[in-house]
Amino acid sequence: MKALLEVKGVSRFFGGLAALTDVSFDVQKGEILGLIGPNGAGKTTLFNVVNGFYPPSRGDVVFNGKAISGLKPHKICGLGMARTFQVVKPLQRMSVLDNVIASAFLRARTRALAEEIAVETLRFTGLYEDRDFISKGLPLGKRKRLEIARALATRPELILFDESCAGLNPTELDHSIEIIRKIKEMGLTIMVIEHHMKVIMSISDRIVVLNYGEKIAEGTPGEIKSNPLVIEAYLGESQGA
Amino acid sequence: MKRILPPVILGLLAILPLLGLSSYWMHIFILVVMWSVIGMAWNLLGGYCGQVSFGHAAFFGVGAYTSGILYTKAGLSGWWGLPLSIVAVTVSAIVIGFICLRLRGPFFALGTLAMGVILRVTAENLRGFTEGDLGIMIRERTWTEKTWYFYIILGIAGLTYFIVRKVIESKLGYYFVAIREDQDAAESLGINTTLYKNIALCLSAVITGVAGAFYTNYMGYIDPKVVFALHDISIVTIMVVMVGGVATFWGPTVGAMIMVLLAELIRSIPKLGAAHHTFFGILLIVIIIFLPNGIVGDLPKLRRILRLGRTL
Numbered sequence: 001m002k003a004l005l006e007v008k009g010v011s012r013f014f015g016g017l018a019a020l021t022d023v024s025f026d027v028q029k030g031e032i033l034g035l036i037g038p039n040g041a042g043k044t045t046l047f048n049v050v051n052g053f054y055p056p057s058r059g060d061v062v063f064n065g066k067a068i069s070g071l072k073p074h075k076i077c078g079l080g081m082a083r084t085f086q087v088v089k090p091l092q093r094m095s096v097l098d099n100v101i102a103s104a105f106l107r108a109r110t111r112a113l114a115e116e117i118a119v120e121t122l123r124f125t126g127l128y129e130d131r132d133f134i135s136k137g138l139p140l141g142k143r144k145r146l147e148i149a150r151a152l153a154t155r156p157e158l159i160l161f162d163e164s165c166a167g168l169n170p171t172e173l174d175h176s177i178e179i180i181r182k183i184k185e186m187g188l189t190i191m192v193i194e195h196h197m198k199v200i201m202s203i204s205d206r207i208v209v210l211n212y213g214e215k216i217a218e219g220t221p222g223e224i225k226s227n228p229l230v231i232e233a234y235l236g237e238s239q240g241a
Numbered sequence: 242m243k244r245i246l247p248p249v250i251l252g253l254l255a256i257l258p259l260l261g262l263s264s265y266w267m268h269i270f271i272l273v274v275m276w277s278v279i280g281m282a283w284n285l286l287g288g289y290c291g292q293v294s295f296g297h298a299a300f301f302g303v304g305a306y307t308s309g310i311l312y313t314k315a316g317l318s319g320w321w322g323l324p325l326s327i328v329a330v331t332v333s334a335i336v337i338g339f340i341c342l343r344l345r346g347p348f349f350a351l352g353t354l355a356m357g358v359i360l361r362v363t364a365e366n367l368r369g370f371t372e373g374d375l376g377i378m379i380r381e382r383t384w385t386e387k388t389w390y391f392y393i394i395l396g397i398a399g400l401t402y403f404i405v406r407k408v409i410e411s412k413l414g415y416y417f418v419a420i421r422e423d424q425d426a427a428e429s430l431g432i433n434t435t436l437y438k439n440i441a442l443c444l445s446a447v448i449t450g451v452a453g454a455f456y457t458n459y460m461g462y463i464d465p466k467v468v469f470a471l472h473d474i475s476i477v478t479i480m481v482v483m484v485g486g487v488a489t490f491w492g493p494t495v496g497a498m499i500m501v502l503l504a505e506l507i508r509s510i511p512k513l514g515a516a517h518h519t520f521f522g523i524l525l526i527v528i529i530i531f532l533p534n535g536i537v538g539d540l541p542k543l544r545r546i547l548r549l550g551r552t553l
Contacts (some may be wrong), residue, residue, distance in 0.1 A: 051429060053425070053428075053429075072428070072433070073428045073429045074428050074429075074430075074431050074432055074433045074434070075433075077428075077429060077430060077431035078431050082429070082430075082431075083429055085425075085426065085429075089423045089425060089426035090422075090423075090426075091418065091419050091422035091423055091426060091427075092422050092423075093418075093422060094418060094419070094422060098415065098418075101415060102415040102416065102418070102419040102427075102430065102432075103430040103431065105412045105415055105416065106430065106431035106432075111410070111411065111412070114412070114415075150426075150430060154430060154431050
């Protein structure tokens with residue numbers, strides 16, 4: 001196993017606020033790494049640093065053996081890292097198909113080729129029937145899946161899912177888990193932020209836990225479940241009872 | 242149907258001069274076609290790429306002055322300005338883009354507005370180069386008839402339509418619209434937003450500049466207050482597109498027709514004529530409220546309103 005993504009001592013400050021402090025971990029090729037933590041723990045900030053929206057204040061991000069800290073998001077995406085957004089950002093006045101074509105152009109030289117990739121991706125994510133809808137009018141579940149489709153169409157090696165399952169009903173949830181599993185089977189590496197404990201425990205190979213911007217635990221779902229620090233972060237300090 | 246429409250309309254316009262129209266009407270038609278070129282150019286940047294420029298007079302003026310200065314300083318025919326304005330305008334677009342395209346939304350609009358004003362003041366004061374407020378007069382008119390001017394601007398319009406269509410249907414077009422809809426999402430999809438915004442600006446600026454160079458040759462006289470005008474060029478450009486339909490292929494042409502004809506109509510009304518800017522302002526407010534996508538963009542809505550009017 002070789003680390004696809006290495007996060008080395010990353011800190012990120014906003015003014016005097018430390019959103020991330022000295023966070024280090026690796027993502028191995030082909031695994032699903034879960035990232036959990038209470039609200040405001042710095043999960044999305046970590047994604048934004050990895051994906052290039054913010055340069056790290058300290059530390060380095062290494063992707064495929066190449067230091068990427070400080071590169072623009074489009075460069076990082078070109079190197080093979082895609083992401084979805086927690087607050088979905090569909091290209092609103094474009095149809096579902098056009099949304100995915102726009103991102104497929106990263107690897108496709110012609111329009112026909114881009115459309116081919118887009119159609120294939122839409123079938124994979126189960127959005128093909130909705131391809132002509134303007135994405136503004138899609139229900140949340142489908143918009144979340146559109147985010148996944150768009151990320152996939154850039155043909156990445158690593159995908160960052162930022163709460164792609166939040167706010168879904170049970171049927172949609174199963175569908176999304178199914179898609180994430182299938183993406184793993186295709187040989188892609190996945191990093192996922194998720195609040196839904198059942199989901200994260202069942203799909204992750206390993207889990208990293210953040211609290212107040214610091215990494216407090218790392219391990220298999222079984223180890224994480226019984227880690228006292230994690231329980232404390234989520235449930236509060238025990239009163240000795 | 243959609244495929245043959247552009248050549249049909251171009252063909253119909255091409256036989257206009259054969260109808261023996263008066264010189265006044267040819268002038269109106271030349272203005273309509275010229276404004277539709279500028280509108281199509283603005284639409285590329287403002288409509289598709291979502292970067293609303295309030296300073297397109299800057300590019301129009303640079304194009305116009307390229308022609309004028311080639312004539313006064315180099316002794317060349319003003320028509321050399323058409324190809325050479327492409328170079329001059331590209332350079333100015335890159336400079337303006339470098340400064341303004343790092344700004345988003347309203348800040349970009351204000352930045353471009355300032356650029357237009359700066360260029361006007363510069364042209365007024367660089368007397369040795371631009372003749373300042375005296376303006377530049379092209380003393381030898383190429384043709385006394387308007388026919389050939391009409392064919393030249395019609396050719397430019399046809400070419401512009403073709404370029405815009407090709408660009409919008411290609412990867413560039415998808416990238417422009419993606420940037421308009423969400424710049425962060427576009428960036429994370431691997432789109433170099435800075436680069437593509439600059440491409441949109443340069444394309445848009447160059448076409449506007451060519452229209453400016455044509456204007457110098459056609460009118461035979463330019464001065465900074467005319468070609469770098471904020472309301473008579475920059476704002477009218479935006480109105481042409483807003484009235485006709487933002488991000489539509491035919492919107493700028495329809496808008497140009499309405500704006501030019503309306504301007505002439507209102508100016509011809511005794512006493513009220515001087516207030517044509519007021520009428521434009523009212524028209525713009527009405528359009529924004531009732532047809533926010535412009536006449537072409539809201540065509541279905543417009544049809545519904547008209548049908549409703551008939552049944553009442």
